[in-house]
Amino acid sequence: MKVVYITGCLGFMGSYVTRTCLKKGWYVKGVDKMTYSSNPEFLEEFERYPNFSFIKSDINDLKFLYECDYVINTAAETHVGNSITNSDEFITSNINGVHNLLELTKNYRQETSKTPVLLHFSTDEVYGDITSGAYNEGNLLRPGNPYSATKAAADMLILAWNKTYGVPYIIVRPTNNYGIGQYVEKLIPKAIKYLKLGRKIPLHDWGRPIRNWLHAQDTADAVMTIIESGVQNEIYNISGSFEQTNLETCQKIVKLYNGDENVEKYLDFTFSRKGQDVRYALDDSKIKSLGWKPKSSFEKELRDIIEHYKNKFIW
Numbered sequence: 001m002k003v004v005y006i007t008g009c010l011g012f013m014g015s016y017v018t019r020t021c022l023k024k025g026w027y028v029k030g031v032d033k034m035t036y037s038s039n040p041e042f043l044e045e046f047e048r049y050p051n052f053s054f055i056k057s058d059i060n061d062l063k064f065l066y067e068c069d070y071v072i073n074t075a076a077e078t079h080v081g082n083s084i085t086n087s088d089e090f091i092t093s094n095i096n097g098v099h100n101l102l103e104l105t106k107n108y109r110q111e112t113s114k115t116p117v118l119l120h121f122s123t124d125e126v127y128g129d130i131t132s133g134a135y136n137e138g139n140l141l142r143p144g145n146p147y148s149a150t151k152a153a154a155d156m157l158i159l160a161w162n163k164t165y166g167v168p169y170i171i172v173r174p175t176n177n178y179g180i181g182q183y184v185e186k187l188i189p190k191a192i193k194y195l196k197l198g199r200k201i202p203l204h205d206w207g208r209p210i211r212n213w214l215h216a217q218d219t220a221d222a223v224m225t226i227i228e229s230g231v232q233n234e235i236y237n238i239s240g241s242f243e244q245t246n247l248e249t250c251q252k253i254v255k256l257y258n259g260d261e262n263v264e265k266y267l268d269f270t271f272s273r274k275g276q277d278v279r280y281a282l283d284d285s286k287i288k289s290l291g292w293k294p295k296s297s298f299e300k301e302l303r304d305i306i307e308h309y310k311n312k313f314i315w
């Protein structure tokens with residue numbers, strides 16, 4: 001039995017990791033500031049477990065850690081578009097917040113013999129884009145937008161706190177995740193919402209950017225694989241290597257949503273994004289060497305996601 005803090009437990013990725021840990025019987029101390037992208041329905045679900053407790057807090061405001069094995073940090077500002085408009089909250093949550101978690105872990109280390117491992121969610125975006133091939137964990141970080149710059153900065157802090165103070169860490173760098181429960185600003189739920197509203201789906205840069213898609217449960221399973229293997233002070237890319245253009249993603253959504261083959265009439269190509277990254281790609285052979293591999297099929301999961309949201313309000 002492990003005791004884990006999960007910050008950002010009411011967000012998309014945090015909810016999958018929380019659910020997975022709770023089902024394993026681990027004790028979860030969930031922390032969330034409950035920003036616009038959190039989902040209070042997850043709190044109702046998790047509070048049914050006797051092995052869950054919740055602290056409503058900004059990670060910057062935590063003053064100490066109870067005894068625990070891991071601090072799994074998924075709390076972050078995550079929408080690239082928002083970071084381009086105003087990066088203030090991204091600096092506060094994604095950099096200062098991680099700094100506070102590192103300081104708490106460092107202080108804990110000085111006061112007790114048992115030190116929790118900070119298992120931090122980074123992103124494939126820290127490497128920047130790549131037109132062919134894939135980045136491995138040793139590649140230089142060249143973030144291309146304010147969001148990914150804050151994520152890269154946090155990764156640097158973690159490496160330094162490990163070398164200077166001995167704070168143990170794991171950094172995971174997942175690719176684009178999808179699944180039920182993702183906030184509606186992200187491509188897949190946004191596309192479904194626009195179809196429900198009878199509006200055209202806004203697509204940046206002619207839908208040409210290429211993204212790698214991995215189901216959030218596969219990412220949560222990768223985190224479990226890492227924890228159960230007992231490794232520390234390592235970085236893991238988590239990808240699964242299923243990639244397609246954003247246009248292809250939207251075409252599949254339209255066809256599954258209403259069966260119409262003439263998909264272009266549902267798409268609005270008048271948008272572009274500053275600093276657009278053309279393609280992200282990760283070499284994830286390191287995590288695969290621990291025995292993890294993705295189980296989900298994009299097409300099957302996408303069908304289920306669409307059916308789910310056809311019958312449910314997207315908040």
Ligand SMILES: NC(=O)c1ccc[n+]([C@@H]2O[C@H](COP(=O)([O-])OP(=O)(O)OC[C@H]3O[C@@H](n4cnc5c(N)ncnc54)[C@H](O)[C@@H]3O)[C@@H](O)[C@H]2O)c1
Binds near residue numbers: 174
């Ligand atoms: N979703 C993806 O495709 C993806 C891909 C790669 C990496 N990531 C990383 O995974 C993590 C989670 O992403 P997500 O998509 O679940 O995000 P999300 O926006 O769905 O959820 C973020 C959660 O963190 C909480 N939060 C934000 N700032 C906080 C703070 N200062 N203190 C406490 N709680 C705070 C929010 O209330 C929310 O519940 C992030 O670190 C993100 O960079 C996500």
